[in-house]
Amino acid sequence: MLIRELMVPKPSVLNPDTTLPDALKLxxxxxxxxxxxxxxxxxxxxxxAETDLHNAAPSPATLLSFWEIPALLAKITVEMVMVKDxxxxxxxxxxxxxxxxxxxxxxxxxxxxxxxxxVGMVNQNDIFxxxxxxxxxxxxxxxxxATTADEKGTIARITTAIAKADGNIxxxxxNQISDPLGVRWEITLKVQDVPREKLVQLITPLVxxxxxxxxx
Numbered sequence: 001m002l003i004r005e006l007m008v009p010k011p012s013v014l015n016p017d018t019t020l021p022d023a024l025k026l027x028x029x030x031x032x033x034x035x036x037x038x039x040x041x042x043x044x045x046x047x048x049a050e051t052d053l054h055n056a057a058p059s060p061a062t063l064l065s066f067w068e069i070p071a072l073l074a075k076i077t078v079e080m081v082m083v084k085d086x087x088x089x090x091x092x093x094x095x096x097x098x099x100x101x102x103x104x105x106x107x108x109x110x111x112x113x114x115x116x117x118x119v120g121m122v123n124q125n126d127i128f129x130x131x132x133x134x135x136x137x138x139x140x141x142x143x144x145x146a147t148t149a150d151e152k153g154t155i156a157r158i159t160t161a162i163a164k165a166d167g168n169i170x171x172x173x174x175n176q177i178s179d180p181l182g183v184r185w186e187i188t189l190k191v192q193d194v195p196r197e198k199l200v201q202l203i204t205p206l207v208x209x210x211x212x213x214x215x216x
Contacts, residue, residue, distance in 0.1 A: 011121040023053055034108060046078075088111045141216060143189070143216040144213045147187075155174070167192065187207075
């Protein structure tokens with residue numbers, strides 16, 4: 001799965017001179033929490049979050065008068081509060097690479113670029129939905145969580161056994177772990193058309209241990 005399949009194309013943008021009140025109003029109207037910032041040439045120059053705008057506004061404890069606050073807010077522009085060091089991805093970036101960038105940098109969204117042109121936005125909810133689909137989150141079946149040895153052919157043997165039982169694998173995920181016994185893998189399978197008891201019987205000889213099994 002590539003980012004082009006998840007991104008919101010032609011995202012709404014702000015320009016650096018947009019005032020804080022206008023930026024907040026636009027975010028509320030479009031139900032957005034983050035927006036990219038582009039200059040007059042269409043070049044991406046930053047990104048701003050709703051929290052950045054709220055943090056830039058005077059607090060309720062301010063000593064400013066009621067009449068002074070609007071004048072002050074009108075002088076605060078997006079350029080003053082936006083993040084300028086923006087991580088970006090291309091439309092053909094694999095979803096797992098985008099997820100890694102977002103996790104490593106602790107950010108909630110990524111602008112999607114085609115060269116110097118902004119073509120989309122992808123956020124953490126888009127990534128969550130992608131991984132949910134990969135794990136079969138919207139499909140019915142028997143969900144099995146198991147540990148396997150770090151050996152070539154292990155997954156192939158498991159999937160072959162399920163196929164021979166006329167099972168349909170509708171979700172799959174794996175994760176490498178290390179413990180005192182060495183490197184192993186945790187796998188999650190969502191399988192249709194094989195009863196729970198039979199599925200357990202099929203894969204028990206092929207894994208180190210079954211950690212959880214349930215209908216889902």
